[in-house]
Amino acid sequence: MLCEFDWHVQQEKGSGNYPLPSLTNPILPMFAIDRWATGPGQHTREIYDRMRPALQLASLWLNDDHCLLWFSHLTFGEWRANAEGKMYISSTSYSASPMALQIVKAKLSEFGKVIIFMFFPSSYKEHRWGTTVSGKEHFSFFHEYRKSDFPPVLSSEGVRNPCIALARGFDEFFRKLWSRGATVDDCYRAQFMLACVLGHEVAHAYAMFIGQFDSRGREPLWSATEKHAELGYSWEMNVIGHVIMPIADDAHKNGCFKNQLNATNVQTALPGGNGNRLSVIHDLKEGSRAEFTSRDASGNRRSWPALNAIDFRGAKWSLSDNSPSFIASIHIIPVPWVVCWFQKDVWASLKARWIHHSLYIPPPLTKAFMIIYERNGGPATILRPLNPRNRVDAKILENRRRKEAELSGIT
Numbered sequence: 001m002l003c004e005f006d007w008h009v010q011q012e013k014g015s016g017n018y019p020l021p022s023l024t025n026p027i028l029p030m031f032a033i034d035r036w037a038t039g040p041g042q043h044t045r046e047i048y049d050r051m052r053p054a055l056q057l058a059s060l061w062l063n064d065d066h067c068l069l070w071f072s073h074l075t076f077g078e079w080r081a082n083a084e085g086k087m088y089i090s091s092t093s094y095s096a097s098p099m100a101l102q103i104v105k106a107k108l109s110e111f112g113k114v115i116i117f118m119f120f121p122s123s124y125k126e127h128r129w130g131t132t133v134s135g136k137e138h139f140s141f142f143h144e145y146r147k148s149d150f151p152p153v154l155s156s157e158g159v160r161n162p163c164i165a166l167a168r169g170f171d172e173f174f175r176k177l178w179s180r181g182a183t184v185d186d187c188y189r190a191q192f193m194l195a196c197v198l199g200h201e202v203a204h205a206y207a208m209f210i211g212q213f214d215s216r217g218r219e220p221l222w223s224a225t226e227k228h229a230e231l232g233y234s235w236e237m238n239v240i241g242h243v244i245m246p247i248a249d250d251a252h253k254n255g256c257f258k259n260q261l262n263a264t265n266v267q268t269a270l271p272g273g274n275g276n277r278l279s280v281i282h283d284l285k286e287g288s289r290a291e292f293t294s295r296d297a298s299g300n301r302r303s304w305p306a307l308n309a310i311d312f313r314g315a316k317w318s319l320s321d322n323s324p325s326f327i328a329s330i331h332i333i334p335v336p337w338v339v340c341w342f343q344k345d346v347w348a349s350l351k352a353r354w355i356h357h358s359l360y361i362p363p364p365l366t367k368a369f370m371i372i373y374e375r376n377g378g379p380a381t382i383l384r385p386l387n388p389r390n391r392v393d394a395k396i397l398e399n400r401r402r403k404e405a406e407l408s409g410i411t
Contacts, residue, residue, distance in 0.1 A: 002247065002262075002330070005297050008369045008387060009247075012260055012332045018184055021053040021191075021342035028059040030112025031198075037118035037136075039149035044119075047174035053342055054194040060347060061199050061239055062108060065101050066360035070203075070222075070238045072096065072104045074212055074231070079220060086229070087214060088221035111209045113155035115202075116163040119171045129167045129252050130197045132204040134217075136163035159211035164201045170194050172255030182257075185335050189246070189257040192338045196244045200232035207231055237265070241362035242331065261338070263331040263365060266312045277327070277376075281383070284329040284372055286364045290385035291397065292372075299392040304380040307373065325376045331368040 002009055029035075036044040044051075061067050073096075077089035094100050120128070121141050133139055136150055153161050173182070173190045182190075204219070213219055221227075222234040236243050242263030251257055267280050285292075296302050312328045340346045340363050353359050372383040386393040 002332075002371070005369070005371070005384065007297065007390060008384070009260065009332050011387065011389075012334045012369055013185065018188065018335065018339045019343065021056070022344045023053065023056040023060070023342055023347070024344060025056055025060055025063075027052065027055045028063060028112060029109070030062075030115050030202075031055045031059060031117070032112075035112065035115060035117055035151050037116055037145065037150050039145040041121035041168070041171070042118055042149070043171055043175050044117075047171065047178075050174045050178055051170075051191075051194060054191040054198070057191070057195040057341055058198040058202075061195070062202060063105065064347075064351065064354075066350065066354035067239050068101050068104050069096060069360070070235055071108065071206060072100045074203075074207060074222060075104055075107065075210060076100050080224075082221070082224060086221055087218075088224045088226065090224070107157075107210060108206065110155045110157045111206055114153045114158050114161040114209065115205055116151055116161075117198075118163070118165050120165050120168050122168065124165075124168075127252065129193075130164060130201040132162055132164050132201045132208070134160040134162055134208045136161075139163065139165065158209040160208040162205035162208045164198075164205055166194070166197060166201075167252035169252045169255040170197075172253075173257060174255075177255050186257045188335060188338045188342070189261055190255070192341060193244065193246060193251075193257070193261065195341075196236065196240065199239065200236055203231045203235035239362065242365070244333070247332075260335075261333040263333055263368075264312050264328060266326055266328040280327050281372060284327065285370070286331075287366045288368075288370070288385060289366070290387075291400070292383045292385055293393075293396055294381055294383055295396065297392065299396055304373070304382055306375065306380050326374075327376075328373045329370055330373070331365045331370045333365065334368050337363060337365055337368065 033045060033048050036042070036048075038045075062071075073089060073091060076092055076095040078092055079087050080090045082088055116136055120131075121144055123141055123144065131139075136142060150163075170190070170193075173186075178187070207213060207219055219229040219231050221229050222231060222238075226234060233243055242265055244261055244263055246252075246257065246261050247259040251259070265284060267284070294301070312330070346363065350360065353361065369385060369387075374381050374383075386397055388394050388397055
C-alpha cells in the first residue's frame with residue numbers, strides 16, 4: 001500500500017544535513033562489552049564503538065525515571081485476571097514512588113550482571129530482529145559455541161539468566177556497510193533500530209529475570225487494556241510511542257538501512273458511534289495540522305485492499321483477535337525525528353517535563369507522512385495528509401478552497 005504513495009514517502013528520506021549525536025550519558029553496565037558473547041559470527045569487539053550512540057540511547061530508556069515507570073509497574077503491580085481469564089498487571093500507588101524506582105534501578109543493575117547479548121549466527125535462518133530466551137542453552141545454535149564464549153553470571157538474584165540474540169543485519173551494517181558508503185541517514189536509522197530492539201528484548205528478559213511469568217512460563221498483560229501478552233510491544237508503545245519497523249523488511253538480514261523506518265499503531269474500532277471513531281483518528285494523527293483526504297495518489301477515489309489486522313506489526317498486542325474491525329496508522333518516520341532522540345537537549349526537555357509536571361510524552365510525529373487505514377465491517381478506507389508541494393494534492397486543496405468560497409458567498 002505504501003508503494004502507492006512513493007512520492008510522499010520519498011519526501012521523508014531526509015537531507016543528510018543533521019547534527020551528530022550529542023548524548024553524553026554513560027552506557028549502562030549491562031551493555032558493556034564484556035556482556036557480549038564471542039565465538040562464531042560475533043564481532044562485537046570490532047564494532048562496539050560504532051554502536052555507542054545506540055547503546056547510549058538504550059541506556060537512557062532503561063535508566064531515566066520517567067522511562068522506568070514501565071518497569072516499575074511490571075515489577076510492583078498486582079496480578080489480576082480479566083474476564084477472559086488472562087492475567088494482567090494492575091497499577092499500585094507504590095509502583096510510581098521514588099522508592100520503587102530506586103529498587104527497579106537496583107534490580108536492573110543486578111540484571112545487567114547476568115544478561116548476555118549476541119548476534120544470531122549465520123546458521124540461524126528465522127525472520128527476527130531479536131529473540132530472548134530464559135537461558136542461553138535454549139537457543140538452537142547453542143552447540144556452535146564453547147562455554148568460554150559466553151560472559152559469566154555475576155549475580156545470584158535472578159529467577160532466570162536470560163540471553164538476547166539480535167539480527168545479523170546489525171552486525172552487517174556496523175562491520176561492513178558503515179565504511180562502504182553509508183549515509184548519515186542510514187547510520188541514524190541503524191542506530192535507532194538497534195536501540196529499539198535492545199529495549200524491546202530487555203523488556204522480555206527483565207520479566208524473566210524477576211520471575212514475572214505464570215506457571216506455564218507465559219508473560220502477563222502489562223495492563224488491562226492490552227489484548228495479548230507481548231511485553232516488548234508494550235514497552236515500545238509506552239516509551240517510544242510507536243512500534244518501529246523498517247520499510248525494507250530484509251534489513252534484519254542484509255543490514256541495509258537505506259529505506260525509511262515506519263511506525264505502526266493499531267487500535268480496535270470502538271463501539272459508540274462516530275464520536276469514538278473520530279477520537280481514535282485524532283489520536284493517531286498526533287497533532288498533525290495537515291488536511292487529510294481519502295483519495296489515492298492520483299486524486300481518485302478507489303477500493304483499497306482488505307488487509308488483515310495481523311498484517312500490521314504489533315497488531316496482535318492491541319487486538320483481541322484478527323477482527324476485520326480496526327483502525328491502524330502507519331507513519332513514515334522522518335529522519336529528524338530519529339535524530340532528536342540522540343540529542344541531549346531533547347532529553348533535557350523530557351526530563352524537565354517529568355520533574356515539573358510528572359509527565360512523560362515521547363516526541364510526537366507531527367509532520368510525518370502517514371496513512372490511517374480503517375476496516376469496520378465494510379470496504380477498507382484510508383486517510384492520508386495532503387502535501388501542497390505535490391501537484392495532485394495541490395489541486396485537491398485548491399478545489400476545497402474554491403468550494404469553501406462558494407459556500408460562504410465569496411466570488
